[in-house]
Amino acid sequence: MKCKTFTIHLQEETRNFEEAELNKFLERVAIRQTFATLVRDEYWSVLIFYEDASRSAATAQIPLQENFPAQIPAKQAASKTGETEKPAPAPIILTPEQENKFNLLKQWRNDRANEDGLPPYMIAQNESLMQIAAARIEKVEDFLNIKGFGEKRAQKYGEEILNILNADSTI
Secondary structure: OOOEEEEEOOOOHHHHHHHHHHHHHHHHHEEEEEEEEEEEHHHHHEEEEEEHHHHHHHHOOOOOOHOOOOOOOOOOOOOOEEEEEEEOOOOOOOOOHHHHHHHHHHHHHHHHHHOOOOOOHHOOOOOOOOOOOOOOOOOHHHHHHHHEEEHHHHHHHHHHHHHHHHHHHHO
């Protein structure tokens, strides 16, 4: 097993390039475990444990938990809003249709962030938008099953996102 670190800055001008570099890397390897930390509200530091794609076929039959028994449990402590943190989901592989939804959601998020004078990650993180694109979200309450969406965020942005998802389904 090998490991590699990536830095993803929050500024739009560098983030897209750094995310593209990370995505190219992820396409070539079999991921075993990842960790990410926001550093000083400036950038994400991402640590990826992986195997080369050729080697991953030999270990594919072994469940991930047996290879890596020491999983970091999700925090169950109450946040400032009284919500408990949801566990991290499994990596999401999007279909072309879901990828289209994800791109529409990212565009909405970036536009909304510009309107509100906030960085995009304060509206919703990419991971949350990917979960939304992959899920069947039909009502505002469904957002409560999405990591990063509590009651406040679901109420604040839920209807806008539902409008985007419903408009996309008619295309």
